[in-house]
Amino acid sequence: MGDRTKATGTDGEVGATATTAGILRPDEFARHVDLQRLAPAADLAPWVENHWVLRWDLPDGVAYPSQVLPHPTVNLTVERGVRRPGAPDAAVLVTGPVTRRFDVETTGRGWVWGVRFRPGGLPVLAGLDASGLAERTVAAGDVLPADVVGALDLLHDSGAPPDADRARVEAALRPLVGPPNPEHELVLRLVAEMLADRGLVRVAQVTERHELSTRRLQRLFSRYLGVGPKWVLARYRMHDVVAALDAGHPGSLADLAAEHGWYDQAHFTRDFSALVGTTPARYREGR
Structure with missing residues (x-):
């Protein structure tokens, strides 16, 4: 990572x-x-x-x-x-x-x-x-x-x-630079937690932990990030997956997917291919 x-x-x-x-x-x-x-x-x-x-x-x-x-x-x-x-x-x-x-x-x-x-x-x-x-x-x-x-x-x-x-x-x-912005500081704390806690894989986990409505969380991310919280959660996990492959991950792709929160291999392959432009297997082979 x-x-x-x-x-x-x-x-x-x-x-x-x-x-x-x-x-x-x-x-x-x-x-x-x-x-x-x-x-x-x-x-x-x-x-x-x-x-x-x-x-x-x-x-x-x-x-x-x-x-x-x-x-x-x-x-x-x-x-x-x-x-x-x-x-x-x-x-x-x-x-x-x-x-x-x-x-x-x-x-x-x-x-x-x-x-x-x-x-x-x-x-x-x-x-x-x-x-x-x-x-x-x-x-x-x-x-x-x-x-x-x-x-x-x-x-x-x-x-x-x-x-x-x-x-x-x-x-x-x-x-x-202007005065402190409490909403932005909240967004930074939320993003920091998403990055640090890989057990967070669903938006509902974030809203429940912080007692925020899904609507408010979506609005904060749209206003300050321009992308939704679901996308952020998935993207950080995908960064970890690609970094592991670049580092020579020795295990199976199924194990790698499960380790990062994908329990459906087909879903993982679709997500990976949509972002990276090739399948996990082909990326691992250097193609």
């Missing part, structure tokens, strides 16, 4: 809200693309999970199709040397939560600075309803103030250590 990251709110420390899992075939990815992750400054940690930097320099004629499983979060990126099909013609982009595998083909030479927000982080900072960003990539200027986007658009790959760029990005974001 990927490393987990904690958020700290005004009412104390909240558990991990995400892992570093999600990159399919991470060893192959690392042969083509260099990935760095950086922790945010403490004052931004309740909203920002991490910064991530991609660099690649591929020979002429070589294309690498990177594939990532989604998390229930929003990413803000400054992209140089990459053109995503369907994305706006802008260097500074906001990508909302997506519910299927995220594919980007890398060619030539490129660089991306990304800010991965915690669940609900950017919607709170920007005063947005996350459901409006679901399955979408938009120009950052559509959702953030012009001065924030202008500061980010100055970023380029200088080749220097990334600390200075991190400071610039965080200086641009800091004016967006």
Whole structure:
């Protein structure tokens, strides 16, 4: 399982809200693309999970199709040397939560600075309803103030250590920080619990434990995450399954499925194939 990251709110420390899992075939990815992750400054940690930097320099004629499983979060990126099909013609982009595998083909030479927000982080900072960003990539200027986007658009790959760029990005974001948001803090606690307790496999378990109505839980997740709680529960389990396969899980696929809450093999195979794009058996074989 990927490393987990904690958020700290005004009412104390909240558990991990995400892992570093999600990159399919991470060893192959690392042969083509260099990935760095950086922790945010403490004052931004309740909203920002991490910064991530991609660099690649591929020979002429070589294309690498990177594939990532989604998390229930929003990413803000400054992209140089990459053109995503369907994305706006802008260097500074906001990508909302997506519910299927995220594919980007890398060619030539490129660089991306990304800010991965915690669940609900950017919607709170920007005063947005996350459901409006679901399955979408938009120009950052559509959702953030012009001065924030202008500061980010100055970023380029200088080749220097990334600390200075991190400071610039965080200086641009800091004016967006407002007073504590109790609803967002509740959402972070709920997401942290979903991630930490793999015994939670049904929405009803979450609502009963926290004495929330299903309707209220759905509304909170739609407003702050842009996806439903059932999707979040299933996605975290699928991250664990893929990470186990990438690590060389020695047991049977039936045992792996049951270990992560799928007791119907056909259901597990359908869920896996719909997200990953191939069956668990073929993925395990490297196909």
